[in-house]
Amino acid sequence: MKFELEDIIKRDPEMLSSNMDGETVMMSVENGEYYGLNEIGTRIWELSENEIKVNDMIESLMEEYDVDRETCLADVMEFLEELGKKKLIVKV
Amino acid sequence: MNNRKLYKYSAFGLVIGSEIELPELLSSDIDTEIKIEFGETPVELQNPIKKGLRFQAAENEFLLHVDNVASFYVKNGDSITIKKKENADDDSVRLFLLGSALGALLMQRDMIPMHGSTVKIDDYCIVITGVSGVGKSTLAAQFFKQDYQILSDDVSAIKLENKQAFIVPSYPQIKLWADAIRKFNDNPGSHRKLRDNIEKFGIKIHKQYYTKPLPVKAVFILNTKNTEGIDFDEVKGIEKFNALRRNTYRFQFVDGLNKQKEHFQTINQIASLIKVYRITRPRKGFNAEELKNIIIEKLK
Numbered sequence: 001m002k003f004e005l006e007d008i009i010k011r012d013p014e015m016l017s018s019n020m021d022g023e024t025v026m027m028s029v030e031n032g033e034y035y036g037l038n039e040i041g042t043r044i045w046e047l048s049e050n051e052i053k054v055n056d057m058i059e060s061l062m063e064e065y066d067v068d069r070e071t072c073l074a075d076v077m078e079f080l081e082e083l084g085k086k087k088l089i090v091k092v
Numbered sequence: 093m094n095n096r097k098l099y100k101y102s103a104f105g106l107v108i109g110s111e112i113e114l115p116e117l118l119s120s121d122i123d124t125e126i127k128i129e130f131g132e133t134p135v136e137l138q139n140p141i142k143k144g145l146r147f148q149a150a151e152n153e154f155l156l157h158v159d160n161v162a163s164f165y166v167k168n169g170d171s172i173t174i175k176k177k178e179n180a181d182d183d184s185v186r187l188f189l190l191g192s193a194l195g196a197l198l199m200q201r202d203m204i205p206m207h208g209s210t211v212k213i214d215d216y217c218i219v220i221t222g223v224s225g226v227g228k229s230t231l232a233a234q235f236f237k238q239d240y241q242i243l244s245d246d247v248s249a250i251k252l253e254n255k256q257a258f259i260v261p262s263y264p265q266i267k268l269w270a271d272a273i274r275k276f277n278d279n280p281g282s283h284r285k286l287r288d289n290i291e292k293f294g295i296k297i298h299k300q301y302y303t304k305p306l307p308v309k310a311v312f313i314l315n316t317k318n319t320e321g322i323d324f325d326e327v328k329g330i331e332k333f334n335a336l337r338r339n340t341y342r343f344q345f346v347d348g349l350n351k352q353k354e355h356f357q358t359i360n361q362i363a364s365l366i367k368v369y370r371i372t373r374p375r376k377g378f379n380a381e382e383l384k385n386i387i388i389e390k391l392k
Contacts, residue, residue, distance in 0.1 A: 016353060018360035023329035027356045034337075036330035 001084035003077060005055040008092045011048040015088060026088075035088065040065075044079055051092050054080070100124060104198060104249050105260040105305065112174065114186060115284075116294060117263045118303075126170050126197070128189070133165035133175040147192075151351070154196040161185055164193040169200030183287045190263075195247060195341040199351065203249040203260065204358055205341040206311070210243040210259045211235045213391060217259050217306040219248045221339040222314035227378055230272045231314060233295070234380035237276055241302040242266065247341050250308060250362055257362045259308050264301035265294045310367040312387060313339060316375045323372040324386060332368045333359060 003009065015035075017026040024037040024045055037045055043064070047057050054076070062072050083089040098109040102120035109124035134155060142149040147156045154166040161184045165173040172193050176185055198205045208221030209232035220228045229245050236242055244262040251258050270280040270291040283293035313335055317323070327335050336359050369390065373383060 016356055018333075018357070018363075020330060020333055020360070020363055021328040025330050025333040025356075025360065027353070029353060032352050036334070038330075 001081060003054055003080045003084065003091070005053075005058075007054050008051050009048055009054060009057075009080070009089050010051045010092050011045060011083075012088050012090065017045065035086070040075065041079055041083075044076065044083075048089055096130070098124070101263075103261075103263045104194075104203070105251070106201075112182065112185065112189070114190070116186075116190065116265045118298075118301075126172070128172045128174065130176060131173045133163040133173050149196075152200055154193075154200070156188070156192055156196070158184075158188050161188060164188065166193055166196045166200065169197055169202075172197060181288065187287065191247070192342055198247075198249050199355065202351075202354060202358065203251045204336075204355065204362065206248045206250060206336075207246075207339050207341040208248050208311075209245045209266070210248040210261075210306075210308070212241040212243060212302045212306060213309075213388075215306070216309040217243055218387070218391070219250075219259065219308060219311045220314055221248075221311055226314050226316060227373070227380070228314060229267050230269075230378065231380050231383055233266050233268055233272065233276060234384045236266060236297060236300055238384070239300070241300045242297055243302050243306060251305065252358055252361055255361075255365075256307050257365045258305040260305045261301070261303050264296060264298045266297055267292055267294055269293075308366055310369060310391065311336065311339070313368065313370045314383075315370065315372050317372050318375055320374050322374070322379075322382065322386060323370075324390065325370050327368040327370050332363050335368055335370075336363055 014029045015026045016029060017024050022039050022042065024042040026035040047060060058072050058076055061076065062069060080089055096111045098111060099113050100120045101108045101110060101114055101117035103117045106126050107120050107122055107124045108126040108128060110128035111130050112128060137148045137150045137153055137155055140148040140150050152168050156164045160177055161180045162177055163175040174185065195205045206219050206221050208219050208228050210217050210219050211232055220231050222228055232242060232245055243259050245266040247262055249260045251260050267286060273280045273293060280293050283295050286292045286294055371383060
């Protein structure tokens with residue numbers, strides 16, 4: 001699933017998640033599957049608790065991680081694609 | 093209703109009335125809350141949520157079929173029904189009863205049964221976990237030999253209470269192979285053989301068995317490598333969660349999605365309260381004394 005800058009996204013509210021030393025462990029209430037997110041993934045997960053525009057997310061992360069737009073864009077899109085594949089993040 | 097005798101025991105903080113004799117457990121004489129009985133078990137569960145080759149799980153129900161031994165039906169965290177197969181020996185029945193069946197019961201009662209041994213250190217305890225055969229019991233026996241008290245061997249049940257994680261004592265026995273027993277300058281023949289054709293023995297440890305729950309400070313995962321020397325590191329993050337989950341006794345038996353949710357949360361709470369360490373020993377040359385010393389040193 002490809003995401004665009006103007007897409008509004010939100011995370012799956014049916015995921016149980018827990019922070020563990022800066023990473024996130026998650027469990028799907030629907031199918032009992034487990035997932036793990038590293039630090040960046042954790043931040044993306046946090047930011048998508050409420051609806052957020054992909055572009056706004058990128059701007060936030062750029063500030064937080066002091067990273068250039070190109071890198072941030074590439075990383076975030078890759079992440080969103082993975083999460084999107086598993087329906088952990090959806091377009092609203 | 094039947095008139096079969098009930099043997100009463102205390103284990104994992106529970107009082108058990110059992111139709112099958114369980115010499116490993118400590119006797120009790122107060123009111124029972126758990127019943128272990130012989131009887132008919134279902135062939136299948138009505139609405140299984142999880143199904144494996146030999147087991148099925150549903151909300152508060154667990155069914156296990158062990159070829160040539162018995163079927164075990166565990167319900168509501170308070171009853172186990174055993175349907176013994178013809179010609180099954182009691183030793184084998186007890187092995188699966190005190191292992192998988194009891195593990196499922198503990199999970200139905202929201203305890204997390206870790207696969208490992210628990211040692212008392214000062215006013216807390218540690219759990220030594222790892223895959224079968226890596227040396228958990230032998231390491232626990234090393235502590236035992238050096239006068240430490242033991243809360244459990246094989247299954248260590250974690251219970252959350254008042255925002256603390258406790259290990260609940262199980263029963264006063266350490267299971268060791270004959271060669272480990274000899275290394276401790278003891279004679280295997282003076283102990284009870286667990287199963288006829290296997291050189292594993294049940295060592296009674298009543299004199300150093302601690303009977304009260306203790307807060308657990310750390311879990312040590314024992315594993316092996318091909319190189320020399322002992323490695324030691326702390327496990328954090330997702331790996332910590334996975335390590336606790338993987339070393340839970342038969343975690344795949346968790347019955348029903350609601351329980352799975354609760355267990356997920358319980359494991360996370362436990363993870364936030366304790367440290368998890370990995371201690372890796374060389375495959376050749378098991379130096380239990382050295383491992384014990386490293387653990388004690390790290391706990392200071």
